[in-house]
Amino acid sequence: MAAPVIVSRVRATLHRQGYQGFTQEQILETANSLKIDIDNPTPEDTKAVAQALKDSSMQSKPEIIPFSETDTNEELINQEYTTPIATPMLSTPSPTSLTVAQKQTLTQIQAQQLGIELSQLEITEVSSMVATEIVDSVGYLQAVGEIIKQFIERRNNQASALISEQITNIATIINTGNEQLGDIFNGANRQLSEIVSQCKQRREDYKSPYASRLESIREILQISQ
Secondary structure (H helix, E strand, C coil): CCCCHHHHHHHHHHHHCCCCCCCHHHHHHHHHHCCCCCCCCCHHHHHHHHHHHHHHHHHHCCCCCCCCCCCCCHHHHHHHHHCCCCCCCCCCCCCCCCCHHHHHHHHHHHHHHCCCCCCHHHHHHHHHCCCCCCCCHHHHHHHHHHHHHHHHHHHHHHHHHHHHHHHHHHHHHHHHHHHHHHHHHHHHHHHHHHHHHHHHHHHHHHHHHHHHHHHHHHHHHHHHC
C-alpha cells in the first residue's frame, strides 16, 4: 500500500532543509493533529507539518541525521523529484521563527556592522520596535538596520537638547549669581559712602564751636584797636 502523499512531500521538504530521521508514523500523526488532508495536501500544509516536526525535535530531541553530500537515499530522492510539490519559499513564515533572544543577537550584530555601540537596554528597546510579522533573519536584519539608524539619530538629538538645556541652566545660575554679587557690592559701597559722609559731618560739627569763638575773639581785638 502506497504511503499517503503528505509523507513523501514532508520528507522531501525536510531533506532539503537538512533533516532526516522522521518516521511515517510521526509525519502522519503530526498531519492528523493539524487536521490536514494527508492525500491532497497544499504546499502550506506541507510546510506546516515540516515546521511542526522540526519544532518537536527541539523539545523531544529525536535522532536527526543532518544532510550530507554523500547521502544516497534513492527512495527519498525519487520521492522528491517524482512527487509534485510547490517550490519552497526562502523563509517559512512562522510566528516562532525568531525568538526574543535571537532578535536581540541579530540587533547587536547589525549594530556592530554599522559601527554603533548599543547597551543591553537599548538592544532590547530596538528589538521590540521591529515589526512582529518579520520572522526571518534576512528580513529582520534589513528592518533593524534602518531602525538602529533612526534610534541613534533620535538619541543624539535628545542628548544635544539635554546638553543645551544644561548649558542654559548653568548660564542662568552664573548670571543670577553675578547679579546677586553686584547687589551686595553696590549695597556695601552705599553703606561705606554713608559712613564717610557721617564722619565728615561730625568733623564739621566738631569744628563749628571753635570757629565761632575764634571769630568772636577777632572781632573783639579789632574793636579794641
